[in-house]
Amino acid sequence: MEIKKGIAVSPGISIAKLLIIDSEDYRIPRRSIMPVQRTAEVQRIRNAFKDAIGQLTELEAAQDDTEEGKIKDIFAVHLRFLHDRSLRKRITDLVDSKLVTAEYAVSVILREIASHFSKIKDAYISERATDIYDIERRLLRQLLGGKREDIEHLTEEVVIVARELSPTQTAGFNRKFVKGLATDAGGRTSHTAIVARSLGIPAIVALEDLTECVSGGDTVIIDGNRGIVIVNPDQATIQQYEAYSREFLLLEHRLDEIRTKPAITRDGTKITLLGNIEFPDEAELVLQKGGEGIGLYRTEFLYLNRKSEPTEKDHYQAYAETIGFLKQRPVTIRTMDLGADKYTQSKRFAPEPNPFLGLRSIRFCLQNLTMFKIQLHAALRASVLGDVRIMFPLISNLQEMKQATMILRDVMEDLDEESIAYNKNIQIGIMVETPSAALTASTLARDADFLSIGTNDLIQYTLAVDRGNELVSALYSAADPAVLRLIRTVIQDAHKAQIDVSVCGEMASEPEYIMLLLGLGIRTISLTPPMIPEIKQIIRSVTIQDCNNLARTILGMNTERQITRYLRDATQKILPEAF
Numbered sequence: 001m002e003i004k005k006g007i008a009v010s011p012g013i014s015i016a017k018l019l020i021i022d023s024e025d026y027r028i029p030r031r032s033i034m035p036v037q038r039t040a041e042v043q044r045i046r047n048a049f050k051d052a053i054g055q056l057t058e059l060e061a062a063q064d065d066t067e068e069g070k071i072k073d074i075f076a077v078h079l080r081f082l083h084d085r086s087l088r089k090r091i092t093d094l095v096d097s098k099l100v101t102a103e104y105a106v107s108v109i110l111r112e113i114a115s116h117f118s119k120i121k122d123a124y125i126s127e128r129a130t131d132i133y134d135i136e137r138r139l140l141r142q143l144l145g146g147k148r149e150d151i152e153h154l155t156e157e158v159v160i161v162a163r164e165l166s167p168t169q170t171a172g173f174n175r176k177f178v179k180g181l182a183t184d185a186g187g188r189t190s191h192t193a194i195v196a197r198s199l200g201i202p203a204i205v206a207l208e209d210l211t212e213c214v215s216g217g218d219t220v221i222i223d224g225n226r227g228i229v230i231v232n233p234d235q236a237t238i239q240q241y242e243a244y245s246r247e248f249l250l251l252e253h254r255l256d257e258i259r260t261k262p263a264i265t266r267d268g269t270k271i272t273l274l275g276n277i278e279f280p281d282e283a284e285l286v287l288q289k290g291g292e293g294i295g296l297y298r299t300e301f302l303y304l305n306r307k308s309e310p311t312e313k314d315h316y317q318a319y320a321e322t323i324g325f326l327k328q329r330p331v332t333i334r335t336m337d338l339g340a341d342k343y344t345q346s347k348r349f350a351p352e353p354n355p356f357l358g359l360r361s362i363r364f365c366l367q368n369l370t371m372f373k374i375q376l377h378a379a380l381r382a383s384v385l386g387d388v389r390i391m392f393p394l395i396s397n398l399q400e401m402k403q404a405t406m407i408l409r410d411v412m413e414d415l416d417e418e419s420i421a422y423n424k425n426i427q428i429g430i431m432v433e434t435p436s437a438a439l440t441a442s443t444l445a446r447d448a449d450f451l452s453i454g455t456n457d458l459i460q461y462t463l464a465v466d467r468g469n470e471l472v473s474a475l476y477s478a479a480d481p482a483v484l485r486l487i488r489t490v491i492q493d494a495h496k497a498q499i500d501v502s503v504c505g506e507m508a509s510e511p512e513y514i515m516l517l518l519g520l521g522i523r524t525i526s527l528t529p530p531m532i533p534e535i536k537q538i539i540r541s542v543t544i545q546d547c548n549n550l551a552r553t554i555l556g557m558n559t560e561r562q563i564t565r566y567l568r569d570a571t572q573k574i575l576p577e578a579f
């Protein structure tokens with residue numbers, strides 16, 4: 001039995017067999033081979049091509065001919081590439097001449113070709129680079145074979161253990177079987193953590209070397225309340241945890257009972273509790289847990305667990321499904337936040353050196369107008385189905401916000417020309433996630449219908465601390481005085497401009513920050529659905545007067561440690577179970 005300690009990012013207990021997976025990012029290091037290994041490597045390449053061709057032929061045959069042949073066509077293109085003898089020759093020549101492994105040669109040659117395609121001005125041809133990356137992945141999957149495990153075809157409950165998980169991987173999990181997550185890397189607001197919380201499965205990150213200490217098939221206990229992973233527990237420990245898990249479920253059940261009660265403070269102030277979602281079906285969970293709408297719909301997840309880019313119809317269907325659950329309650333569609341750790345890097349020939357400071361989010365959209373307009377068209381079309389709002393992420397200056405709004409107006413004109421109905425008065429808001437947006441909130445607020453503070457990014461950009469890097473996770477804190485001052489500024493500026501302001505970062509899901517946020521003037525909170533009952537319980541136990549006093553005291557403090565301790569003590573008095 002071995003016990004490892006990490007950061008608890010999603011509560012709950014899980015006991016299951018573990019499945020180790022490694023990164024979907026098939027970047028292969030250069031490895032040399034001995035001259036005598038040449039023939040074997042060349043044979044491996046032949047086998048990989050043969051198996052990939054076999055798979056694709058089966059996939060192609062299984063496709064429906066009626067669907068305008070689209071998917072079938074993609075497979076046919078991939079097959080043509082794989083049948084091309086000159087491609088195989090370039091790869092085997094590289095193994096021969098440079099004495100490198102088959103996987104390295106495949107990766108180098110295919111990335112060279114993809115790069116060549118992506119530089120061609122014609123959009124149709126440049127987009128073929130994506131096909132080449134897909135072919136590369138398929139070949140590498142064959143070459144790396146049993147070293148990788150397949151998470152798409154699970155048949156029993158597992159806990160996933162990985163060095164780190166990309167949003168694409170977490171989005172593709174079969175939720176029926178994945179019962180817990182544990183990663184070597186990551187922080188509280190890394191996307192693994194966010195997805196795990198949304199799915200309501202326990203998760204622990206920053207376990208440093210867990211993947212080196214376990215083998216696939218080991219039994220593990222994931223204690224997402226305390227941040228502990230127990231590898232190969234003895235019988236007594238399993239029994240103890242089974243009992244603890246039952247107690248935890250009872251507590252959750254008890255809190256669930258308050259779901260139908262309003263989120264009103266003891267002195268009568270109504271707080272609006274909304275949910276953050278990644279997938280349409282989570283909208284139902286928001287309502288089950290007592291939420292009143294969606295404050296953040298992370299629509300980029302629509303791109304992450306599929307083989308091809310979503311069409312306008314795919315967007316519309318996802319929004320319509322979500323609105324179908326919510327009826328006339330608010331649904332805030334956050335336009336796609338791709339880039340950084342999501343989606344775009346694997347499609348680039350050379351990854352960006354600083355992706356979180358790079359072509360991410362609204363910046364990516366403003367450079368990929370076709371994609372952006374498809375989403376806006378669908379969101380506007382869905383706007384007549386309920387109370388839809390549109391929110392632009394990672395706005396860092398007024399010009400960017402004006403540009404995004406202008407594109408939205410362009411799409412509105414297109415809809416007018418097509419005689420398609422949409423809500424002409426749709427609310428348009430922005431996320432405040434950068435210090436520059438926070439410091440100019442008074443200007444931005446003049447052109448926005450609402451602001452939503454994205455503390456996950458605001459913290460990382462304010463403190464220069466990567467939100468997913470376990471090495472600096474101790475420095476990542478919403479309780480830092482610099483972060484709190486920016487939050488206060490944004491709230492004050494929104495109040496002056498008389499527009500709504502909410503918090504939708506993970507800070508709003510953490511019990512210890514609720515009194516402070518209320519004291520700073522927040523009246524709308526959007527959070528991960530499973531935490532709604534706990535947060536509601538806190539709201540119902542406090543008065544605004546208490547919260548104002550607490551906020552005043554906190555703003556007079558100068559260190560994160562002092563603030564954290566004070567907030568924990570204050571919250572513990574109200575909801576001891578939260579700790």
Ligand code: PEP
Nearest residue numbers: 433454455456457504505
């Ligand atoms: C945030 O940054 O706080 C936020 C809510 O957006 P995301 O976590 O999706 O980056």
Ligand code: MG
Nearest residue numbers: 433454456457
């Ligand atoms: Mg963000």
